[in-house]
Amino acid sequence: MRNANRGIAIIILAALQVLGAPKFVFGDTMSSSSFIITSDDLTAGGGKINSASFIAESDIGGKATGEDAASASFKACAGYPCTLTVTPSITFTVSPNSINLGTLTSSVTATGTTTITTTENASSGYVTTVVADGHLRTTGGQFVPDVADGAVTTGAGEYGIGLTGADRAFTDDRSVTTSLRTVASNAGAVTGSAVTVTFKAAISNTVTAGSYSQIATFISTGTF
Amino acid sequence: MNSKTKIFFAKILTVAVIAVSVFQFGLMPAMAATATGISDVMSRNMVSITGVTHSVTMTLPAGPFNGTLTLTYANFTAFAGTPTGTCAGGTITGGTASSNVATVTLTTCGAGTLTVTSFTGTNPASPGTNLVTIGGVAGITGSFAVASVTNDQVGVTASVNPAITFDVGAQASGTGCDGTFSADGGTVALGTLSTSTVTSSDASSIMHICSRLTTNAGSGAVVTVKSLNGNLTSTAGTIPSNTATPLAINTAGYGLCVGSAGADTGFDVTVPIGVLPTRVSPFNNASCTAAAHNIGGVTQSAQSIWSVSGASQSAFARIYVKAGISGTVPASASYSDTLTFVATGTF
Numbered sequence: 001m002r003n004a005n006r007g008i009a010i011i012i013l014a015a016l017q018v019l020g021a022p023k024f025v026f027g028d029t030m031s032s033s034s035f036i037i038t039s040d041d042l043t044a045g046g047g048k049i050n051s052a053s054f055i056a057e058s059d060i061g062g063k064a065t066g067e068d069a070a071s072a073s074f075k076a077c078a079g080y081p082c083t084l085t086v087t088p089s090i091t092f093t094v095s096p097n098s099i100n101l102g103t104l105t106s107s108v109t110a111t112g113t114t115t116i117t118t119t120e121n122a123s124s125g126y127v128t129t130v131v132a133d134g135h136l137r138t139t140g141g142q143f144v145p146d147v148a149d150g151a152v153t154t155g156a157g158e159y160g161i162g163l164t165g166a167d168r169a170f171t172d173d174r175s176v177t178t179s180l181r182t183v184a185s186n187a188g189a190v191t192g193s194a195v196t197v198t199f200k201a202a203i204s205n206t207v208t209a210g211s212y213s214q215i216a217t218f219i220s221t222g223t224f
Numbered sequence: 225m226n227s228k229t230k231i232f233f234a235k236i237l238t239v240a241v242i243a244v245s246v247f248q249f250g251l252m253p254a255m256a257a258t259a260t261g262i263s264d265v266m267s268r269n270m271v272s273i274t275g276v277t278h279s280v281t282m283t284l285p286a287g288p289f290n291g292t293l294t295l296t297y298a299n300f301t302a303f304a305g306t307p308t309g310t311c312a313g314g315t316i317t318g319g320t321a322s323s324n325v326a327t328v329t330l331t332t333c334g335a336g337t338l339t340v341t342s343f344t345g346t347n348p349a350s351p352g353t354n355l356v357t358i359g360g361v362a363g364i365t366g367s368f369a370v371a372s373v374t375n376d377q378v379g380v381t382a383s384v385n386p387a388i389t390f391d392v393g394a395q396a397s398g399t400g401c402d403g404t405f406s407a408d409g410g411t412v413a414l415g416t417l418s419t420s421t422v423t424s425s426d427a428s429s430i431m432h433i434c435s436r437l438t439t440n441a442g443s444g445a446v447v448t449v450k451s452l453n454g455n456l457t458s459t460a461g462t463i464p465s466n467t468a469t470p471l472a473i474n475t476a477g478y479g480l481c482v483g484s485a486g487a488d489t490g491f492d493v494t495v496p497i498g499v500l501p502t503r504v505s506p507f508n509n510a511s512c513t514a515a516a517h518n519i520g521g522v523t524q525s526a527q528s529i530w531s532v533s534g535a536s537q538s539a540f541a542r543i544y545v546k547a548g549i550s551g552t553v554p555a556s557a558s559y560s561d562t563l564t565f566v567a568t569g570t571f
Contacts, residue, residue, distance in 0.1 A: 088369035089353040092269070097375045101382035114378045122368070124261055136380060142442055144382075145495050157495040199380050204494045206535040208442040209386040209571050216378045223263040224368035 090120035090222040092128065101201050104144075104212075109154045109202040116197060118167070121189045122222035128184040128195070132176045133215045135159070136201060142208035144201055146175035152200040157207045165195035173200060176216055183218070257285055259338070259358055259366035266347075270376040273347045274302065278326070280309075280340040284364060287334040288314065291361030292327055295340065298355045299348035299372070300324040307343040312336025319343070330362045348372040388439040390447070390567035394431040397514075401434035403492045403538030417463075417549045417559075419474045425544040426514035432483075433543035433563075437501075439535060441569030444499060446531040447541070449480065449507075450564045451522035456547060458556035463547060465521040465561075467506040476550045478561070479519030481512035482530050483542040488512075489530070491539040498536035504528040507543075517546050526566060 099112030120126045135143030136159045147160030150172040160173045161183070167190065169182040176199075184195040199216075259282040267277040280295060289311075297303075307319030307326045313334035320327045321343035328340055348354055351374045358366040394410030395401065412431045414423045425432035439445045456463035456478045463478045471477040482488065482503040489501045502508075506520030507529045520527075530541045547559075 088355060088367050090369045090371045091351070091353050091373075092371050093351075093373060094376055094378060097377060098379045099381070101380065104382050104384050110382060112380065120369075120371075124263075136382065138442075140442060197378075199378075201382055203384060204496070205387070205438050205440060205537040206494045206496050206498045207384055207440060208535050209384045209440045210442065212382045212384065214380045216380065217268065218376050218378070219266060219269055220371055220373075221263050221265050222369060222371075223261055224366075 086121060088121065088222070088224045090118070090122060090126060090220065092116060092118040092120075092126075092218075092220040094218050099199055101199065104201055104203045104207070106155050106203055106205055109152055109200055111198050111200050113196050113198045115194050116184055116218055116220075117192055117194045118184065118186075118220060119191050119193070120222045122224045123188075124223035125187040126185065126190070126220055126222045127182055128218055128220040129180040130161070130176055130183050130197070130216050130218050131180045132178060132217070134178060136212045136214040138208065138210035138212055140208075140210065142210060144203060144207055144212060146177060147173050147200075148175065150174075152202050154202050155204060156202055157204040159199075159201045162198045162200060163195055164198070165193070167193045168195050176214070180219070257287075257289065257363045257365060259284055259364050262358070262366055262368040264356065264368065264370050266370060268347065268376060269371050269373045271347055271351055271372050271374060272349050275344050276347050277344050278341070280326075282338050282358070282366065284311065284333060284335055284338050288332040289330045289334075289362040289364055290332060291363070292329050293338075293340070293358065293362045293364055294360040295326045296357045296359065297324045297326075297345065297370070298357075299350070300345045300354065302346040303343055304345070305343035307340050309338065309340040309342075311338040316340070321345070327360065330364075333362070384440060386441065386569065386571045388437070388441060388445060388567060388569040390435070390437050390565075392433065392435040392447075392565040392567075395434045396431055397426040397429050400487055401432070401436070401540045401542040402490065403436065403540055405434040405436045405540060407434075412545045414545065414547050417547055417553075419549055419551050422471050422473055422517045422546055422548040424514050424517060424546045430545075433480075433545065433565075434540060435530070435543060435565060435567075436538055436540040437532065437567050438537045438539070439532070439567075439569045441535060441571045443570035444531060444533040444535070445567055445569040446504075446528050448526035448566045448568070449522060449529045450526040450566070451524055452562035452564070453560075454522065454524040456559040456561050458554070458559040460556035461554035463549060463553055463559055465523070467519065467521045469509050469518040470511075471517040471519050471546055471548050473548060474550050475548050476553050477519070478547040479521045480529065480563075481507050481509055481517075481519045481544050481546070483544060484510055484512040484516070488542040489540065491532075492537040494537045496535070498539065499532040499534040501530045501532055501536070501539045501541050503530050503541070512544055514544070517548075519544075519546050522561070522563065529565075 101110040137143035144159040147158040152158045152173045162173045167184040167186045261283040265279045303321040309316040311333035314332035318329035326343045353369045393408040455465045465478045491498045509518030
């Protein structure tokens, strides 16, 4: 009798395990011209969890192969459990840090560039802004007017920036003022994304003689 | 089935239910109250900068959350201020900031945007990425990073050389002065003077003088006039130059005035905008036309005749030359004077 009971119990447990935990975990896909096996690993329990940036599968009883694979942007763990932690990171550089536009004349638009290079793994990407300490100006307060028509034009009194690079925020010429202006952004992780900022100055005959300067500050923020 | 058997199967069923529960739910990941969309807009990213402001924003899952929320910044120092903020459905109070930790207290904060502001700190001494960890009694977890860079600024410099150009000369009476004038020099022939009229530029085809100035002098420029003789001179005598408002008929006199009509002075419209010429006394009478003879006397010393107070492109002025005689002015065919105009910028 005791043996019979044990047998029934084992049957019940097995049935419950199969019926109550139908979350099979699938292994690798194998195929040929005549068949497809979507998984070569059939186990009980576990499941799939995911988000916009990752998918992870778990199972019970899966056999670890014992080797992990990884690169700079991913890590795959062989065997279970697998814990993958990605530490938030953001770096950026601004180079060069000084631009001399030289002696301005009404016949040439003077230009100079700096490059903003960003690397980050933020799930929602990054934004780089620029803010100035004022106009391109003299100590006496004379200044080259900010560009307002989308283009710094030779012979006109205009000053502003243009951008190049995949993550640039605009394609025309815009002013650099005491208000934050976005110059670069990306909605996801980037590695070494470079945006070149070209400072442009054009003068008319009524831009006052003197020495002009401006300090532009770049601020980069990741959203994780 | 006897009672022992029933008890046995009941135990088995209990164990089975527990096992199924473990299988079905036990492997589900623990759902911590993890914030998402976390960012900190700093006022500067440069290393070692002090007093850098922070503005943290994050999105909370379903709450409510109560208690402290801490933001621990690796590598930062000298936090100060009284952090405060906002959250959905609740309030944030009781902020402190010291060392590298900013702390606020949440009360019934719910799902949505949470902000923490009003604290400052000193940036890390080294460039790179810096981890910020969220913790505290409220149970909100998460982490993000902020950057520190060797130099986050670009200094832009440029120069504009001082410049000034000037044209002055006689122009036909039928042509007004404007910003295109460039015919320098010349002679204004007043013809035969008469006691019955005042002879003037722009009357009887007598030429006037045009002057045009372009400068980027910050303090502007002045145009002066200097008479060679201080009067109209001939071998027979002189016609004096005096300020007269007006120079009357049958009166010996000679002088200049800058036209008072709107079109007699002007400048090019530029960006930045230039400065309109200003007539200078005694050549600035309110009425100076071909028929209005309010003149200033010229001397052998330079006198300002018009000016601009700042940079201006093609600022111009029409200058009238006028003379009259009385019956006692000696006859001569060669009364003359030479006027020299000089433009001087103040940079």
